[in-house]
Amino acid sequence: MEKISLTTNEIGTMWTQHVQNSLYVQILRYFTHTVEDEDTLNLLNEALALSISIEQNIRTIFQHEGIPVPNAFKDSDVNLDAEKLFEDPFMIQFLEQTLKAGLLAHGTSLMTSVRRDIREYFTGTLNNSIQLFNKCMDLALQKGLLIRPPSLTVQPDVEFVESKKYMSMFSNRPLNTIELTHLFENIKTNTVGVMISMAFAQTTDNEEVKKYMKRGVKISQKHVRLFGKTMEDSFIDAPMGPNSYVTNSTNRVFSDKLMMHFMSVLSAAGQGNYSTASTASLRYDLTLTYQRLSAEIGLYAKDGADIMVKHGWLEEPPQAPDRKNLFHS
CATH class of the missing domain: 1.20.1260.10 (Ferritin, core subunit, four-helix bundle)
Structure with missing residues (x-):
C-alpha cells in the first residue's frame, strides 16, 4: 500500500502543538510542585499527563515520518525549587484559559487534517481536552472561583433590525x-x-x-x-x-x-x-x-x-x- 505523506496542514498544526505543549509541561510541572490544594493538584496532574502525551505522540509521528522534532522547551526552562509565584486559584484560571485555547486548536487541527490516523489522533486529543475542561469548570464552580457571565432579562418576542441605526x-x-x-x-x-x-x-x-x-x-x-x-x-x-x-x-x-x-x-x-x-x-x-x-x-x-x-x-x-x-x- 502506498504511503501517504503528511500534508502541510498536518505538519504545521502538530509542530505548533508540540512546541506549545512542551511549554505547558514546564509550567504545569512547576504548578504541581507549588500547589497546596489537593483537588487542584489532581486536576493539574491530569493536565500535565495530557500535555506530556500530546508532546510524546507528536514526537513519535515526526520521527516515523522523518520530520525534525522541534527543540521546544526542556526541564532546564523551569526552576522547580523557586518559591511559590502563583496562588492556587490562579492555576485553575490558567487551566480554564489554556484548555479553551486547546479545544479550538485541536478542533481546527482535526478539520484541516486529511490522513485518517492523524484525524483519529486529533479526535482523541480533542475528546480528552473536553473531558478535562469540564472537570476544570466543575472544580472552579465547586470552589467558588468561576466568574459567571452576567444574567439579564431579554425581550419577550422575536425582533428584527429595522434600520442601520442598530x-x-x-x-x-x-x-x-x-x-x-x-x-x-x-x-x-x-x-x-x-x-x-x-x-x-x-x-x-x-x-x-x-x-x-x-x-x-x-x-x-x-x-x-x-x-x-x-x-x-x-x-x-x-x-x-x-x-x-x-x-x-x-x-x-x-x-x-x-x-x-x-x-x-x-x-x-x-x-x-x-x-x-x-x-x-x-x-x-x-x-x-x-x-x-x-x-x-x-x-x-x-x-x-x-x-x-x-x-x-x-x-x-x-x-x-x-x-x-x-x-x-
Whole structure:
C-alpha cells in the first residue's frame, strides 16, 4: 500500500502543538510542585499527563515520518525549587484559559487534517481536552472561583433590525447577548494576562524582557478597563475577578525564552479572540475598538518576536524549499 505523506496542514498544526505543549509541561510541572490544594493538584496532574502525551505522540509521528522534532522547551526552562509565584486559584484560571485555547486548536487541527490516523489522533486529543475542561469548570464552580457571565432579562418576542441605526457607532442601544459574551470573555482573558505579565516582570533579571512584560501589564489593564466601561455603559456589571493571585516572590521560575514565547502565544490568542469578536459585533464602535486593539497587540507581538530573534529564542517552523535559491544553484 502506498504511503501517504503528511500534508502541510498536518505538519504545521502538530509542530505548533508540540512546541506549545512542551511549554505547558514546564509550567504545569512547576504548578504541581507549588500547589497546596489537593483537588487542584489532581486536576493539574491530569493536565500535565495530557500535555506530556500530546508532546510524546507528536514526537513519535515526526520521527516515523522523518520530520525534525522541534527543540521546544526542556526541564532546564523551569526552576522547580523557586518559591511559590502563583496562588492556587490562579492555576485553575490558567487551566480554564489554556484548555479553551486547546479545544479550538485541536478542533481546527482535526478539520484541516486529511490522513485518517492523524484525524483519529486529533479526535482523541480533542475528546480528552473536553473531558478535562469540564472537570476544570466543575472544580472552579465547586470552589467558588468561576466568574459567571452576567444574567439579564431579554425581550419577550422575536425582533428584527429595522434600520442601520442598530449598527451605528453613534447608537446608544443596549448591547446584545452576543456582544456581551465577547466583552465578558475578553475581560477574563486579559485579567489572566495581567497576572502572567506581572509575574514574569518581577521574576526576570533581563531588563529588556522586564520592560516588555511591564508593557504587557499596561496593555492588558487598558483593555480590561475599555471592555468593562462598555458593559457598564449598558448598565451591565463587568466581571470583577481577583487579579491579585501573584505572590511577592522575585525568584526566577522560568527561562526568558519560555516567558517570551508564552507571551507570543497569548498575543496570538488575543488577536484571534478580537477578530472573532469584531465580526460578531453589530455595533460599529465595538468593531472599530476590536480592530484598533488587535493592531496594538500585533505591534506588541512583533516587538516580542524581535527580542526572541535577537537572543536566538525563536525556532523556525518547517518550511517549503527555497526554490529561488535552488534555481540559481
